[in-house]
Amino acid sequence: MTGLPLSAYQADDRSSVKEIRARNALIVACMHRAGFSAFTGDGLQAAQPPDNATALPAGPWGYLGTQAAATLGFHPPKRTAPRPDPAPAGAGEAYDGARVDCDRQAAERIGSPPAAGSRLVDRLFDESTKATAKDARVVAATGRWTACMTAAGFAATTPEELSHQYRTTPEATPAELAAARADADCTARSELAGLWFAVLAGYQRQLIDRNAQALTAQQEAVRAQDAKLTGLIAGETGG
Numbered sequence: 001m002t003g004l005p006l007s008a009y010q011a012d013d014r015s016s017v018k019e020i021r022a023r024n025a026l027i028v029a030c031m032h033r034a035g036f037s038a039f040t041g042d043g044l045q046a047a048q049p050p051d052n053a054t055a056l057p058a059g060p061w062g063y064l065g066t067q068a069a070a071t072l073g074f075h076p077p078k079r080t081a082p083r084p085d086p087a088p089a090g091a092g093e094a095y096d097g098a099r100v101d102c103d104r105q106a107a108e109r110i111g112s113p114p115a116a117g118s119r120l121v122d123r124l125f126d127e128s129t130k131a132t133a134k135d136a137r138v139v140a141a142t143g144r145w146t147a148c149m150t151a152a153g154f155a156a157t158t159p160e161e162l163s164h165q166y167r168t169t170p171e172a173t174p175a176e177l178a179a180a181r182a183d184a185d186c187t188a189r190s191e192l193a194g195l196w197f198a199v200l201a202g203y204q205r206q207l208i209d210r211n212a213q214a215l216t217a218q219q220e221a222v223r224a225q226d227a228k229l230t231g232l233i234a235g236e237t238g239g
Contacts, residue, residue, distance in 0.1 A: 004197070005204040006128070009121050009219050011113075015226050020047045022229045023106045025236035030102035036095060058180070060133060061196035062145055062159045062187025069180035073172030074163040109232065113225050117218030124211065128203040135199050141192040148186035154179050159187070 011019070024044045031039035057064035058074055112118075132138055142158060149156055156162035162183060166176040187193050208215055 005201055005208055006121055006125055009208075009215050009222065010118065011222055011225070015222070015229070017047050018226065018229045018233070019110060020045050022110055022232040022236075025233055026106035026109060027099075027102045029236045030105055031098060034098040034102065036098060058159065058163050058183065060129075060158065060160050061193040062190070063180055063183035064187065064193055066181065066184045069184040070177060071172075073176035073180045074166045075169075075172045075176075110229070111225070113218065113221035117214065117221055120211065120214055121218060124204070124207045128200055128207055131203045132196060132200040135203075138192075138196055138199055141190050141195045144190035145186050145192045148189050149182060152182040152186065154182055159183060159192075 024041050024047065027044060028039060028041045057068050063069055145159065146157055149162070154162065156165070162179060166173070166179065169176070172180075
């Protein structure tokens with residue numbers, strides 16, 4: 001998804017990691033100023049890409065990646081929860097109050113690009129996805145995928161319908177892994193994924209042309225926010 005045309009108008013995973021780094025640096029510095037010099041940031045969110053739907057290579061485009069299919073099925077990869085931050089002995093209400101206040105101050109200093117621009121990008125993503133689902137080329141490729149899956153012994157009309165069948169269990173079952181492997185094979189045979197993303201990109205480029213002025217302003221705002229995060233990190237860490 002990050003390679004699609006509209007992705008250039010929103011924060012990417014690199015910027016998301018940078019925002020986490022900036023927030024953590026601000027909180028640590030704030031806690032030190034509040035008198036808790038032993039606070040190191042243990043238990044704060046780890047600076048890693050967000051755990052979102054794109055972490056799983058399955059969607060309306062089918063399934064990408066035989067290795068993931070064999071190990072994950074249709075369940076997203078597990079993330080390790082951050083360790084709770086242990087309060088210093090005897091800290092009590094003063095420590096708790098400082099943590100809440102430092103979280104608030106960090107959020108205020110970081111801010112975010114104008115919400116209207118983000119809403120526009122989200123709306124255009126939704127429009128392009130809906131148009132892709134109705135496109136005759138994608139409908140035909142999905143039909144080829146369905147026929148392939150049926151021949152493999154798995155009844156499903158669409159890739160999304162198939163994945164939803166298996167997400168009610170805590171972990172992937174052998175039957176789910178088999179279905180995911182068949183999905184990955186049929187995705188390749190039907191050329192669904194390549195076509196789906198190419199068609200989606202085409203619709204997005206059309207929408208970008210029709211909303212060029214607003215999207216240019218949004219892109220500039222995203223870049224300004226990224227530069228702001230760089231400055232905040234440098235200011236609090238000295239580099």
